[in-house]
Amino acid sequence: MTGNVRRAAAYALVGSLALVVPLLAGRGLGPTTTAGVAALPFLLIGLGALYVVDEGPLFDLLARPGDYEAGRLFGLAAFAFACAGLALLVTLEQFGLPPAAFVASVAVLVVGNVVAEAVRFRATEPVVVTAVFAVGGLLAGIGGFLAVGTILDGRAALPVAAFLAATGALGAALLRTALFKRDDPLVLVSVALLLWGFIELGVAPSGVRVGVGIGVSVLLGYVAFALGTASLTGMLTGVLLALLAIVLGGYGWFALLITFFGLGGLASKFRYEEKRERGIAEENEGARGGGNVLANAAVALVAVVLFAASARVGVPPGLFRYAFAGSVAAAMADTFSSEIGGLFDDPRLITTLQRVEPGTDGAITWQGQVAGVLGAAVIAGIAAVFFDLTPVPTAVIVVGGFAGTIADSLLGATLEGSLLGNESVNLLATLAGAVTSAGLVLGLGLV
Template identity: 55%
Template sequence: MTGEVRRAGAFALVGSLSLAAPFLGPAAFVPFAAVGLLAALVIDGGPVFDLFARPGDREDNTLYGLAGFSLAATGLALLVIVGFPPELFAGTVCLLAGGNLLQQVVIARRSGDMAPAAGFVAGGFLAGTAAQLLVTPVSLSVAPASAAFLAACGALIASLLRSVLYERDDPLVLLSVGLVLWVIADLGVETTPVEIAAAIAVTALLGYVSYALGTASIPGMVTGMLLALVTIVLGGYGWFVLLIAFFAIGGLSSKFRYERKRSRGVAEDNDGARGSGNVLGNSAVALVAVLGYAATPDPLSVAPGVFFFAFAGAVATAMADTLSSEIGGVYDTPRLVTTGERVPPGTDGAITWQGELAGIAGALAVAGPTLVLFETITLSGAVLIALGGVAGMTADSLLGATVENRWLDNQGVNFLATLAGALAAVALAALAGLF
């Protein structure tokens, strides 16, 4: 057993103190506060110090890592006083500690980038689910399917945050995951064990395929898995089909004549594999729409229709913009959308007629399936979704010509474009009296 594995095991043992939260109630913070104070002020040597010490801790003879982890858990535990579910507190702490433990075990046995990420997500999911279910007889407020869904979401969120932060930032990861899961739990997710098992299996398969095909980096893969899982559980498989269409077709389009696009300076970095920023920029609006749909208390009200058209319009925009850029980028004589003048390939806001046609086809590729997947969507509704996608694609070009690389980066432009597409689809549907 390596030193990293032993240290991760020791942190997991400390994390297991969270299982006492339902018994301690408002005093759930006390064990972690005590450990944090001991780590910061008392333990400066000996076997316990050696067990928990990270490389930077030895310089000042202070267990900064353990103190930070324990004090972050203390802060999260204090929220139990104002309604944070104790089983969710236990699940959050254990998923981070358990995920890190299995990740270190995997690193000790295998090399590569994929295996450690998979180890963390799997370990976090198992530990987070088990922790919630272990305290359920006490709290009586969590179902197995809901526990699995929350643990899966938490493990993916934690893995994503850890990929962009440093190991010493685990306290920030712990607090962030706990707060996000609290919001999701408040939606009152209702699902069955079979449904959640199928959702997790589909999500895992999506992640593996996207990584194997090279259409997403590891952070991009994790982000896509999180979005897919939330969409399946909170929206349904019809919503997921629209999202997966964008992931699949959009991801593969980045490989279209990649060498030519790279020679022209218009290709995606990392051999076309999309990162987390790209995935979030294109999908954040759709994710908010799914959450809004799930939070709607009355399924017969106008709100569900509004959120669906916002979701479909955002996804149609993302598809249209991606195909327009990836297909149009291989053709000559692009013109600036604002003035019509010819500009070099790769100029922000430049369009080609081939790219515009590809973009329209992309919007139709999202809008068309809604006729089959949703009984309430008529031909006119599908047309309005496609028009929303085209409007969003046009907004992306206008933003690219005016503000990109001045006040916004590409991810910011993608976000505003998908927001424009979502709002356009909703506005058109409202004017047509569809809800």
């Protein structure tokens, strides 16, 4: 067993103390006493890591590389204090973090780290290590949800546990690829808050929907990474979004998303060398990073979450369906417009119609605009099939997609580079598509 595996296992042992929190429920200790008892073990471990253990075999077991220079176990202390803070959020009534969210988030992180370090001993490829982390975290998260359910009331819904554990595992894997190892406490807190939000939604998906969602999203991630259409962070972002689309929305929502990911990725690869010569090619051989994927799909993600929570917010669910479709149509239209339109000569700036160099922010070609409309129409056609739409609502989605690509060009010509980056422009363009589609159907009385 390597030192990294032993250290990860020791952290897992510390994390197992999270089970103390649900065990304290119903003991009649009072909220203040319960909070103190729940957080005390983690606080003692954190203080011991900072002020007691500074050398010797135990220090060597628990120390991260950066801890040796400082002579203190800052990594363990930060992890223990993060656990203490979450324990207080669970036990103090004014916060109300679900115990299952706390236990499952700890289980996802610590068990995922153990199996990832064990595999890293033989396979160092980041995609393999990350996949193993996600699988180990998924199984541990399911175990955490089921254990808390058993402790509290003897009941546990496996489909819900599997969906939440998969969401937590993918979220943790994504954050770990974007952050440093020393940021595990941030990953822990972020996953706990993510699970808290989804628990509050009260979703109750079927086992079939969850199984299909996990299986299909994993397959999507493998294909995207194997074909080089997404980086590791881009692949994880896409997998998480696909899972949420299937479970919270439905298969039609996923169909729209996968169409954008697939055709958008291929469009980025289309005549890539020629685009490179023109200076308009995407970086990383056209592979989309996590920021790019999230910028194009964040509005769609918000729409599907609000769709799942529509009964709580008092808004017709159909409105979010159009917002989702409009945002994806805008992302597709913008991708087609830039990736195909950039191959043609004599682009013009959208604000002045003056000729500019290819790749200039805000530059358009008529061929690119036609390609953008066709891209939006593809998404609208798929939405019409899965959402059983008549011609007028279908046309509304096309209009939303085209509005998004126009917004992208206008923002590119005016604000990109000075106030906004490319990903921010993409995000606002998809928001324009969503607002346009949702606003039109609302104004036309279609929902």
